[in-house]
Structures are given as C-alpha cells and as structure tokens.
Amino acid sequence: MLKYIIPLILFMVMAGFLAMGLNLNPRDIPSPLINKSAPGFSLPILATPEKVLSNTDLSGQVWLLNVWASWCGSCRTEHPVFNQLAQKNLVTIVGLNYKDEASAAKQWLAQLGNPYNVSIMDQEGRTGLDYGVYGVPETFVIDKKGIIRYKHTGPVSVKDVQEILLPLINQLKAEV
Amino acid sequence: MKQFLTLILLAFSLNCFAAVEYKKFDSPQQEEAYKVLIEELRCLVCQNQTIADSNAELAQDLRRQVYEMLQQGKSKDEIATFMTDRYGDFVLYNPPFKAKTGVLWIGPIVFLLIGLVMLVVFSRRKKGEVNTRLSDEELAKKAKIKKLLNDGEQS
Secondary structure, eight states, rough: OHHHHHHHHHHHHHHHHHHHHHOTTTTTTOOOOTTOOOOOOOEESSSTTTSEEEEGGGGSOOEEEEEEEETOOHHHHHHHHHHHHHHHSEEEEEEESOOOOOOHHHHHHHHHOOOOEEEEEETTHHHHHTOOOOOSEEEEEETTTTTTTEEESSOOOOOHHHIIHHHEEEEEEOOO | OOOHHHHHHHHTHHHSSSSSOOOOOOOOHHHHHHHHHHHHOSSSTTSSBTTOOOOHHHHHHHHHHHHHHHHHHHHHHHHHHHHHHHHGGGSSSSSOOOOTTHHHHHHHHHHHHHHHHHHHHHHHHHHHHHHHHHHHHHHHHHHHHHHHHHHHOOO
C-alpha cells in the first residue's frame, strides 16, 4: 500500500508547486522601495514646463504616483479607472509622464481625460530609474511622511482600487 | 566567384549593421568593468536577458546609468548596490547569499543530495536481491556437485 501512496504524495507535492508557479506573476517583482522614502525628484510640469514640482512639495499629504506614457498600451486600459478615482477627490494623483513627448502626452490627456492633479515629465527616464520602474504603468502609494507604502505594477483595475488602494489610502490619511 | 559572392553577402549581413553603442572610456579597466557589469545585470523587461543583450529602452537606460556611474568613478559594488536598491536582488544574475535567496542557492545542492541518497538506497536494495539470487543458484550448484560426487563414489 505504502508503495503506491508515496509516489502519489510526491506527485501531489510536485503538482502543488507547479500550480503555484503557474499562478505567480513573473512581472510582479517585489520592490525594495516599500517602506523607504520616496526618491527625490524635481521635474518640469507637463502643462507648465517652466515650473517644476519636487517630491517635497507633496509632503504632508497622501499621494499616488502613477507612471504613464502615451506610447503605453496598458495605460489606456487603466486610464478610465484613474478617471473614476479622480472624481472621488480622495487623494492627490501625480502623473509621472515617463519617456514621452510632451505634445503626445498632452494630446493623450485631452482625448482620454486628465485624472492627474499634476503631471510631471521624466523624458530621460531618470526618475523612473530611481523608482525602479520597469513596466509602465506602475503606481506608488506614498504617505504623509513621504514613505512609499505600496507599489502596483501593471494596470490598476477597478477591483484593485476597491480592495487595495482605497482602504490603504483611508488608512494612510488617518495616520498623523 | 560563388565564394567571393558569399563573402560579400556575409560582410553586409544584417548583423554588421546591428546597433553598436559607441562609448568612450577613460581606461581599459573602466571598459572592462562596464562589460562585466552589463553582463551581470538583468533587463527587467525581457527577464531572461542581461542588459548587455537586450535592446529594450530600459536596458539602454540601465547601460547609460552604469556608464555614467563608472565615469563618476563609482566602483562596481557601488553600482550593483545602486541597482539593487531600486530593482531588488532580481536585477543581479548572481544574487548575493541571503535568507531570501537561500533556497535559490541551497536548493540545487539539497536536490542533488536527495538524488544521491536515493541512488545509494536503491542500488543497495538491488544488490541485496542479486546476492540472494546468486546464492540460491550456488546452493543448487552445490547440491548438484554433491549429488554428482555421491554418484561417483557409489559407482
């Protein structure tokens, strides 16, 4: 009897690991930046390039940093979700326009709506590199002290907003 | 003529026109460090390529970053730390030995050991079986010899 049970158990363990492997998302690389200070930046604002926005301008509030680009296909999927979130007016949403052309980016926002309180231009991708960006879109949740509390890689869905982002934002807003 | 033509075609093959990034280095050591580093860093977009192999935008940016940091006189370790601070250990093809990466390093050794133990256990068991069978045969042989000897004595 044992002769048959042992291979069966081995098979089930192996199948379990394989199933786990199939369900893992290889793009979901844990960010080492979680619970660390958000990297500093000082970048020109898309709408008014003569002005710059620094990360320090945002301290004292909970904010989202959404990395987007007009050339990015899945940003289009995600965009309505952010439009909806912006309507709730719960949180400051900063757009990091990553390696994009200002004119294309502006046109994109005019066409699809602008959920961002402000968008900043990272044309060379240096700020993106500091944030460990590797797959646009990416979204960071930053608390009042300027600490990154959460990172989402890939398009944010309505479900992600309901189940992860909104509860976290409310929690962070309650923090002193 | 045909060989000549082949040669010409080879010389103008697409590979020759593949993008080559021109980078100027202050010293051969620096160039060497650059080559080593870009072979050790993973491109996170095309995950099974190094940033030396990949032509993804991100790989280009990372190469630029490595180059600039070398120009600033940063050491290889400093650059590797810079990258892992942003992208995690995953960016290194040769990740450091840590609690988190322990399974990665020890795993293969453990599996090898399990394999060896199994091999020894199974081969021992087989050997045992063979031995008993042989001695059975030997017993039969002995009996036969005895019988033959006995028969000889009687005749």
